Amino acid sequence: xxxxxxxxxxxxxxxxxxxxxxxxxxxxxxxxxxxxxxxxxxxxxxxxxxxxxxxxxxxxxxxxxxxxxxxxxxxxxxxxxxxxxxxxxxxxxxxxxxxxxxxxxxxxxxxxxxxxxxxxxxxxxxxxxxxxxxxxxxxxxxxxxxxxxxxxxxxxxxxxxxxxxxxxxxxxxxxxxxxxxxxxxxxxxxxxxxxxxxxxxxxxxxxxxxxxxxxxxxxxxxxxxxxxxxxxxxxxxxxxxxxxxxxxxxxxxxxxxxxxxxxxxxxxxxxxxxxxxxxxxxxxxxxxxxxxxxxxxxxxxxx
Amino acid sequence: xxxxxxxxxxxxxxxxxxxxxxxxxxxxxxxxxxxxxxxxxxxxxxxxxxxxxxxxxxxxxxxxxxxxxxxxxxxxxxxxxxxxxxxxxxxxxxxxxxxxxxxxxxxxxxxxxxxxxxxxxxxxxxxxxxxxxxxxxxxxxxxxxxxxxxxxxxxxxxxxxxxxxxxxxxxxxxxxxxxxxxxxxxxxxxxxxxxxxxxxxxxxxxxxxxxxxxxxxxxxxxxxxxxxxxxxxxxxxxxxxxxxxxxxxxxxxxxxxxxxxxxxxxxxxxxxxxxxxxxxxxxxxxxxxxxxxxxxxxxxxxxxxxxxxxxxxxxxxxxxxxxxxxxxxxxxxxxxxxxxxxxxxxxxxxxxxxxxxxxxxxxxxxxxxxxxxxxxxxxxxxxxxxxxxxxxxxxxxxxxxxxxxxxxxxxxxxxxxxxxxxxxxxxxxxxxxxxxxxxxxxxxxxxxxxxxxxxxxxxxxxxxxxxxxxxxxxxxxxxxxxxxxxxxxxxxxxxxx
Numbered sequence: 064x065x066x067x068x069x070x071x072x073x074x075x076x077x078x079x080x081x082x083x084x085x086x087x088x089x090x091x092x093x094x095x096x097x098x099x100x101x102x103x104x105x106x107x108x109x110x111x112x113x114x115x116x117x118x119x120x121x122x123x124x125x126x127x128x129x130x131x132x133x134x135x136x137x138x139x140x141x142x143x144x145x146x147x148x149x150x151x152x153x154x155x156x157x158x159x160x161x162x163x164x165x166x167x168x169x170x171x172x173x174x175x176x177x178x179x180x181x182x183x184x185x186x187x188x189x190x191x192x193x194x195x196x197x198x199x200x201x202x203x204x205x206x207x208x209x210x211x212x213x214x215x216x217x218x219x220x221x222x223x224x225x226x227x228x229x230x231x232x233x234x235x236x237x238x239x240x241x242x243x244x245x246x247x248x249x250x251x252x253x254x255x256x257x258x259x260x261x262x263x264x265x266x267x268x269x270x271x272x273x274x275x276x277x278x279x280x281x282x283x284x285x286x287x288x289x290x291x292x293x294x295x296x297x298x299x300x301x302x303x304x305x306x307x308x309x310x311x312x313x314x315x316x317x318x319x320x321x322x323x324x325x326x327x328x329x330x331x332x333x334x335x336x337x338x339x340x341x342x343x344x345x346x347x348x349x350x351x352x353x354x355x356x357x358x359x360x361x362x363x364x365x366x
Numbered sequence: 367x368x369x370x371x372x373x374x375x376x377x378x379x380x381x382x383x384x385x386x387x388x389x390x391x392x393x394x395x396x397x398x399x400x401x402x403x404x405x406x407x408x409x410x411x412x413x414x415x416x417x418x419x420x421x422x423x424x425x426x427x428x429x430x431x432x433x434x435x436x437x438x439x440x441x442x443x444x445x446x447x448x449x450x451x452x453x454x455x456x457x458x459x460x461x462x463x464x465x466x467x468x469x470x471x472x473x474x475x476x477x478x479x480x481x482x483x484x485x486x487x488x489x490x491x492x493x494x495x496x497x498x499x500x501x502x503x504x505x506x507x508x509x510x511x512x513x514x515x516x517x518x519x520x521x522x523x524x525x526x527x528x529x530x531x532x533x534x535x536x537x538x539x540x541x542x543x544x545x546x547x548x549x550x551x552x553x554x555x556x557x558x559x560x561x562x563x564x565x566x567x568x569x570x571x572x573x574x575x576x577x578x579x580x581x582x583x584x585x586x587x588x589x590x591x592x593x594x595x596x597x598x599x600x601x602x603x604x605x606x607x608x609x610x611x612x613x614x615x616x617x618x619x620x621x622x623x624x625x626x627x628x629x630x631x632x633x634x635x636x637x638x639x640x641x642x643x644x645x646x647x648x649x650x651x652x653x654x655x656x657x658x659x660x661x662x663x664x665x666x667x668x669x670x671x672x673x674x675x676x677x678x679x680x681x682x683x684x685x686x687x688x689x690x691x692x693x694x695x696x697x698x699x700x701x702x703x704x705x706x707x708x709x710x711x712x713x714x715x716x717x718x719x720x721x722x723x724x725x726x727x728x729x730x731x732x733x734x735x736x737x738x739x740x741x742x743x744x745x746x747x748x749x750x751x752x753x754x755x756x757x758x759x760x761x762x763x764x765x766x767x768x769x770x771x772x773x774x775x776x777x778x779x780x781x782x783x784x785x786x787x788x789x790x791x792x793x794x795x796x797x798x799x800x801x802x803x804x805x806x807x808x809x810x811x812x813x814x815x816x817x818x819x820x821x822x823x824x825x826x827x828x829x830x831x832x833x834x835x836x837x838x839x840x841x842x843x844x845x846x847x848x849x850x851x852x853x854x855x856x857x858x859x860x861x862x863x
Contacts, residue, residue: 115636115710122713124705125863126639127599127631134543134593149826152860156535157601158593160542167537188827188855206421238419245418246411288825289789315711317789 087223090132092141093120094339095202098348100140102237103215107226116340119315120146125153134158137222143172144179144199168221174199176214177207180268191285203270205245205352212237244349251356258363261302263312263321279305282320290320299327309362313337331362455502456857460564462494464850473844477686477802481580481612493518507538543593550586554627555645556722557701559583567784568819569833569848573798574724574778578697580612599631609649613695616653623649638706641863647697654691683806685732685770693730714789721781728774735767772805794819810840828853
């Protein structure tokens with residue numbers, strides 16, 4: 064008897080649809096997309112980010128909590144271009160509902176909506192961790208953020224048509240504020256134009272293109288594999304008289320190589336926030352770009 | 367589209383200038399330098415703003431054609447492929463070999479049947495299991511996977527069909543979170559069973575896996591799993607199986623075994639996560655044979671010799687090691703896995719703790735089949751080996767079977783810790799213990815192994831590992847040294863938690 068009751072209760076719990084969710088749940092793969100989802104979705108959405116600002120999104124695990132989150136998500140918002148290839152397929156296969164599967168309105172890969180740079184001509188694993196789909200770190204060009212804001216609002220309207228007006232209003236407000244901010248950044252970037260930089264990993268190409276900075280060297284010889292001592296010595300020869308003003312790295316990149324080079328050359332090593340939460344001052348998308356430019360300006364003035 | 371964008375940009379730059387000139391002219395009286403500067407500044411800000419807004423719009427407009435072009439370009443490149451090939455499944459290969467040294471000549475699991483997969487690898491240089499995996503989507507509803515295990519054992523190449531299954535895709539019409547898998551697969555039981563051995567953190571499977579599952583349970587069958595909604599990760603599932611693989615064997619009806627499981631998991635902090643599970647695998651073993659024929663002979667000879675000296679003592683153990691089992695068997699298991707990245711970034715440093723406990727309950731009979739040879743054997747042993755063997759096999763010897771009802775309840779567990787102390791280096795320790803059935807009447811009851819490993823991972827795809835095992839059974843010790851590589855090429859599936 065007890066068993067029957069228990070089984071019935073269990074079956075009921077299983078079959079009853081989850082208590083009608085008031086808000087749309089969004090699972091973002093990276094903090095920058097979570098921040099954008101907060102801007103456009105406001106109080107109508109619940110946003111979770113699979114990674115935090117000091118994590119390399121390439122190398123996280125398909126944690127049980129993420130399977131639970133993607134199970135309930137109506138929108139999955141990621142960088143794409145194979146950045147999440149080590150774990151996202153597991154989430155989609157184990158937990159993903161129909162709406163977040165590829166081709167569905169709840170599936171947004173940023174790299175599908177903007178121009179992707181550094182699409183490799185040759186794909187071979189001896190070249191390291193390369194992305195056949197191109198460089199996935201598209202969020203570091205503020206113009207791409209504006210594009211994705213548009214895309215996200217469109218998808219939110221599709222997934223949750225009842226609140227379409229609210230999404231459209233928030234999008235308009237965000238675009239206005241973003242255009243304002245971009246005007247300011249453009250002016251500051253103009254003053255940085257042509258500044259020579261060294262990067263640890265090829266993660267900055269979109270920022271460099273937008274701000275028209277000049278990349279003179281990359282510390283990782285093979286993408287995704289820490290540089291060897293002999294390669295660093297080569298880089299040292301190469302950059303000694305190059306006029307480079309900063310050595311850029313993300314919060315999750317190892318600091319030893321860039322600090323070593325900085326010690327040898329006097330070029331300041333700069334840890335840029337890379338994404339929202341990458342540094343304490345980068346609390347949203349606006350302060351992400353504000354602080355990135357401030358750090359670049361500081362490096363320029365220091366050297 | 368481009369023309370429009372260009373025009374808009376020109377207009378955006380040009381208009382404010384015109385505007386600025388006319389505005390300046392409209393001023394009555396000559397403006398002061400400050401006023402002019404302020405006006406220019408205001409205008410500058412205004413048009414910067416407009417340019418930025420237009421730029422965003424242009425970017426949005428442009429985004430579509432390049433994205434489309436990006437898609438069209440590879441399509442053009444692959445147009446020379448024939449239509450059939452472009453739907454080829456993804457192929458992945460895992461290469462694995464090792465060098466091993468052991469202090470003991472033979473090794474067994476006293477009180478347990480030693481299956482083919484749970485023997486220690488050949489001493490010296492030897493290939494481990496190489497794997498060939500092919501997988502792809504069948505259509506919008508199904509996905510298929512075929513994995514062959516290729517191994518070499520005593521100069522013979524062996525091919526094992528490790529997995530051949532189909533599973534439903536999310537969005538195939540099943541409710542969200544529900545997945546059906548059918549065919550032969552590494553079914554859900556404990557932590558390690560679902561993954562291929564090359565993904566393990568140690569070179570060999572821990573004792574309970576070797577004793578109770580012969581390495582892994584990959585029977586023929588079907589399994590349904592459901593991820594329940596909620597912030598806590600909750601998965602339940604169960605399956606029905608043929609009963610052809612350890613802990614079962616010799617299926618009669620082709621539907622002898624059932625399983626059920628529940629898993630819970632979640633994040634403890636932003637940088638640590640835990641998953642726990644409980645599993646049961648229940649069914650009937652019609653005839654669970656005592657493992658592989660080579661191993662059987664060796665073990666048999668070895669144990670027979672001991673039997674003569676020690677008499678009754680080893681007799682029951684003999685049933686468990688070399689006999690075959692028929693009856694009901696139930697395997698219960700619990701597992702946990704905890705991961706913690708101290709710096710937040712698992713690529714740099716990571717601690718993984720993992721453990722499993724298995725308990726087997728059995729009700730059935732063990733049958734020991736032995737060769738009994740008549741007296742002419744004396745002559746054979748005088749040296750006529752070849753002729754003797756023939757006589758031995760054909761005329762003089764008989765197979766004799768003895769059956770005994772024995773209680774095969776047994777248990778085993780392991781716990782391990784693996785720490786990544788530098789981006790490419792990991793060290794780990796593992797302790798495993800087996801408690802054989804009481805009825806085996808082994809004087810020294812428990813069997814244990816202490817292992818330590820150090821591995822170097824050049825990339826996600828290549829790993830070299832050194833491992834030391836000390837297997838202890840009473841006074842007996844086997845020191846094992848293993849140097850191994852595991853490399854994968856081609857399609858490389860995402861790893862589960």
